[in-house]
Amino acid sequence: MKSLAIFIFPGIQTLDLFGPIEMLGAFPDHMQLTLVAETAAPVTTRHGQRIVPDATIHDGTAYDMLLIPGGDSAIDAGHRAPVIDWLSSTVQTADTVMTVCTGSILLAMTGALDGVRATTNKQDFRGTIHHGPNVDWVPKARWVKDGKFYTSSGVSAGIDMSLGVIADLITPDAAEEQAIGTEYEWHRNASWDPFAERCGLV
């Protein structure tokens, strides 16, 4: 059983958060999910829903896995020192670190992705990657795995990446069955990315 910290912050994009939760949360024998926020108060999403955190960043950093969803406000979160401190410490000891969309930018702001191959969303790609100048950014990818880091493209790409993580950490069959159970057409190929071309990145 692994502990999975999911960092949530005001303005978080809902599908960045709950796409991966739908997939990863289906394996409670393998992963225990904990929503971690800056304070214990409910966190309001980009779309106005209020989510109750399970823990705060002041409760510690001892998690086996970390997921950082995105949202336009992820970059604001990256300008708050306690957030960067907690993310940096948690990343150091986690064996698996996942990001969705601008969650990749937030992780890059910690320096943890320096020299790592990574991707982020394609709409704001050119306008945001300067926050991680030493990252080996990949302009065309649904998601990228480099060592313990799984970084995904925009919003819905987090679902595909999560199924990829399930395939790697549990079994490929478990990922296939989960996709079918949620009637989701999984993009199994991590390099599938029609949005890169649409956004003029390739």
Added chain:
Amino acid sequence: MKSLAIFIFPGIQTLDLFGPIEMLGAFPDHMQLTLVAETAAPVTTRHGQRIVPDATIHDGTAYDMLLIPGGDSAIDAGHRAPVIDWLSSTVQTADTVMTVCTGSILLAMTGALDGVRATTNKQDFRGTIHHGPNVDWVPKARWVKDGKFYTSSGVSAGIDMSLGVIADLITPDAAEEQAIGTEYEWHRNASWDPFAERCGLV
């Protein structure tokens, strides 16, 4: 501006809820979203996250639109009289009623779908449609529109249906742009449904 009530209940499936919210919530000039629960206490999802309701079923039924997500526990909710009363009243005056997965079964339990063409998830199709014996159930469909009712297949199908609703209520271009913005490969064809065959329904 339309008011959209989203019914939430203990055990609700997270992607059934937040897939549509990601899409419909992107149009705040057209729709105002309200999470409605049986009480004001946070509602715990199937995957353990706690969501704070915006209103309760005791606050009234005056909404222009209604969304009913699913989850295995949707049928339990349908056995609680205040839920059926609130849903029945809300459906009567709403101009657009949407369901995802077993949310269709819950709606069927109110009788509102009697004589209406509708679909639900494919994995549990045969085991659940007896709760709506007078519904014209469609075994192969990503989603079905019949009058003011939009009913969708399992879990992730709610995303496709929501984009269909945006196309109908706002514009097709708005739906296309929203899909691109969330890097989502929209299944535009409501009759696309490989899961019906996989589940032996056709």
